[in-house]
Amino acid sequence: MLIQFTDCTVTYKDEVLFSPEMGDFDMAVGKEIVSAFAGAADYLSFDLNQHKSDTETVRTALSESEIQLNTLYARVRSIRNNGVTDESTAELLAIFSELQLNHASDWLLPLEIYELIASEEVVAHLQNIQQEKPEVSHLIGNGLALLSTNEV
Numbered sequence: 001m002l003i004q005f006t007d008c009t010v011t012y013k014d015e016v017l018f019s020p021e022m023g024d025f026d027m028a029v030g031k032e033i034v035s036a037f038a039g040a041a042d043y044l045s046f047d048l049n050q051h052k053s054d055t056e057t058v059r060t061a062l063s064e065s066e067i068q069l070n071t072l073y074a075r076v077r078s079i080r081n082n083g084v085t086d087e088s089t090a091e092l093l094a095i096f097s098e099l100q101l102n103h104a105s106d107w108l109l110p111l112e113i114y115e116l117i118a119s120e121e122v123v124a125h126l127q128n129i130q131q132e133k134p135e136v137s138h139l140i141g142n143g144l145a146l147l148s149t150n151e152v
Helices: 064-082 086-102 108-117 120-132 134-149
Strands: 002-005 010-012 015-018 025-028
Touching: 064 086, 064 108, 086 108, 086 120, 108 120, 108 134, 120 134
Parallel strands: none
Antiparallel strands: 002 025, 010 015
16 A cells, blocks of 8 residues: 655654655555565666676586486476376376386475375375485475365
């Protein structure tokens, strides 16, 4: 909400930040910020359209294993976007089996698979990873808790 003040003077310590000669003072008031604009507040003051970064994006070469894992993530995303059916449930279970064989330490994709099909086998696998990798245990626990509150 904006509140507009007329004939307003705003000071901080001994400095005048706003005076009546500057016009009406608009003050934003709210309980929370629900969105934000990424960029300069005064975009006319910056030559953003003509600037070209001197820094190149670093692109790391992926290993064959990482490429395979990324392909599995893409398949699960496709299933999510197209909706879960009996056929896609079988595909998700096949993806999960491949994960167990070739990417046993990955926990994020099994969590996403659990979100889509709520399999006890997937939960057991995630709990096993929690035991083996305490550094990510809290992430898995938070994910499972979030999914349980949303009633998978």
